[in-house]
Structures are given as C-alpha cells and as structure tokens.
Amino acid sequence: MTQALSSCSWQFPPQTRFDKVIPKTKFYQQAAVNSALQARFVEELEQIIWACKLAPDTVNLPATEAVTEIQVFTLKLKGETLSEEVVAAIDKAIPFPIIFELQRTLGEDRQQLRYLAAYKRKSAADAASWVRSEYLDSGWIPATAPRSALPAAINIERLYQALLVSLLPIPARTGESMDEAIVRLGRLRKLDKQMAALRKKIGTEKQFKRKVELHRELKALQHEQSTLSQTEGAGAS
Structure with a gap:
C-alpha cells in the first residue's frame, strides 16, 4: 500500500471514546471468515477495540444520508504486521465507515501507530450493501508523535472525507470529489x-x-x- 503524503495522528475527543473490546469470534460469522483467515486473526491480532464513535452526539456535527457516523477501531498486533485480509474482514462486518488505528511494539518499548481506511460508501445498486476502495495508509508513526485535532468540517460526511484526504498518497485537487480522487x-x-x-x-x-x-x-x-x-x-x- 502506498503511504500517505504526510504522517498523521489524531487526537479523538474524550466524548467520542467507546473503548469496548470486541471478541474476534464476533467477526467470523459476520464476514464469513474461513479457517485460514481465522488463523491469521489468532496469529496476528492481539485485540480488537471499538475505540471511538464519531457521530452527531459525540462531535456535534450533523449526519448526512451518505455518512451517519464514523467508527474508529484500534487493532493491537501481536507482531510487526497485519494481513490486509484481516482488516477487510472487520470492515466487511461493520456497516459504517471505519478508520483503523493499528498499534504495534518493536523491541521492548518502540511503540508505533498506523492508520488504514478504505473509502467506504453505500452501493448505488443496493443501499444495504457497501462498496470499499483500496486501503489508504499513513505508514507507521511513532506512538509518541504529537496528535492533531480532528479536521474542521460542516457535517459527518465532510469530516470523513477530510480524514481520508489526509491519508491520500497524492495531493487532492481543488473541487475534486473523493470518488474522483x-x-x-x-x-x-x-x-x-x-x-x-x-x-x-x-x-x-x-x-x-x-x-x-x-x-x-x-x-x-x-x-x-x-x-x-x-x-x-x-x-x-
């Protein structure tokens, strides 16, 4: 995956915090995970945490028909890498746009973060289905790096787009929609x-x-x- 133009790390407001641990087994049936992928969940992933919910009642922004809320999931790794198939299986099981924050530890104390997100939208052919782009990737960032406030936005959909723009490995163009980018x-x-x-x-x-x-x-x-x-x-x- 191509790395974002600039490293980013966000400070999610306290009122958005959810911090609920989700058992891996919850995703096996929801995403039709086969035995080989289940093994990757076990071998590569230490913990799945539903970390934050960015919604009208937590960020004081109105929802839109396209994006009612954004979920933030923390994925704690056992080792240094996580298969994209594992991320995609979690994404498939959750009917909302998701920002993934991966966490890993190198050696004894070198903690790092990495953000992944696909542009996720409802299918034009079937409103109950979701379409995902390839994943956008921040690259690994030191966990101690300063965190930025969430981008300014007029609604949840624009907030989602602004978060994705910061993960793009190419400059967004003036007037360019996220679909076009x-x-x-x-x-x-x-x-x-x-x-x-x-x-x-x-x-x-x-x-x-x-x-x-x-x-x-x-x-x-x-x-x-x-x-x-x-x-x-x-x-x-």
Whole structure:
C-alpha cells in the first residue's frame, strides 16, 4: 500500500471514546471468515477495540444520508504486521465507515501507530450493501508523535472525507470529489505496475526495434502519470 503524503495522528475527543473490546469470534460469522483467515486473526491480532464513535452526539456535527457516523477501531498486533485480509474482514462486518488505528511494539518499548481506511460508501445498486476502495495508509508513526485535532468540517460526511484526504498518497485537487480522487489514485497505482512490467521487458528485450516501441509505450505511460499527479491548483476538498 502506498503511504500517505504526510504522517498523521489524531487526537479523538474524550466524548467520542467507546473503548469496548470486541471478541474476534464476533467477526467470523459476520464476514464469513474461513479457517485460514481465522488463523491469521489468532496469529496476528492481539485485540480488537471499538475505540471511538464519531457521530452527531459525540462531535456535534450533523449526519448526512451518505455518512451517519464514523467508527474508529484500534487493532493491537501481536507482531510487526497485519494481513490486509484481516482488516477487510472487520470492515466487511461493520456497516459504517471505519478508520483503523493499528498499534504495534518493536523491541521492548518502540511503540508505533498506523492508520488504514478504505473509502467506504453505500452501493448505488443496493443501499444495504457497501462498496470499499483500496486501503489508504499513513505508514507507521511513532506512538509518541504529537496528535492533531480532528479536521474542521460542516457535517459527518465532510469530516470523513477530510480524514481520508489526509491519508491520500497524492495531493487532492481543488473541487475534486473523493470518488474522483480514489479513481485517480487507482489509475496511478495501475500505471506503476504497468511501468514496472515495461521496464522489465525493456531490460530483457534483444530486438532494437521492439525495444524502441517499448520505450515509446513507457514514455506515454509516464506522461499520463505526470498528468494525473499534477499538483498545480491542488488542495484538500
């Protein structure tokens, strides 16, 4: 997963705290977790905590039809890594947008945090279903790093978008919707893979003419990448 442009760490207001430990078994049936994934839950995850609820009665912001509240889940790791499949299974079981705060300890006292979140919205075809983007990732942050107040927003939906924008590995553009930013990020990630594959081909290609063609293809992809990464006029929406 691509890391966010800048590390972020949030100070969730005391009134939002819920801090309820949720047994792992609660997610097995809800998300149809198979035995292999259950094993990852056991091997990689120490504890699941429903940490905070960002809702009208806790952050004094109105809900919208699209986003009524945001959940914050703390995932305490046993080791250094957590499979994305585990995060996705928890996400699938909860019918609300979620911000995940992963916690791990390196050595005796090096504690770190990492935020993960997918852009999660109700399906246009089925209001009871949810659609998720690929995960946005803050990268690991020292647990002792200063925490920032939640972004200013006029409603819960805008708060959710502001939290996601801070996790984007690309600058958001002025007037760009979250859907558009996610599509642009997805195309950039696809371009990265395509260019890596092309560079590999160029390195092994023996025929000069074919090598020239591959270079031309690579240049076209690089141009598209540059256009999509354009930062002029970019700003958080």
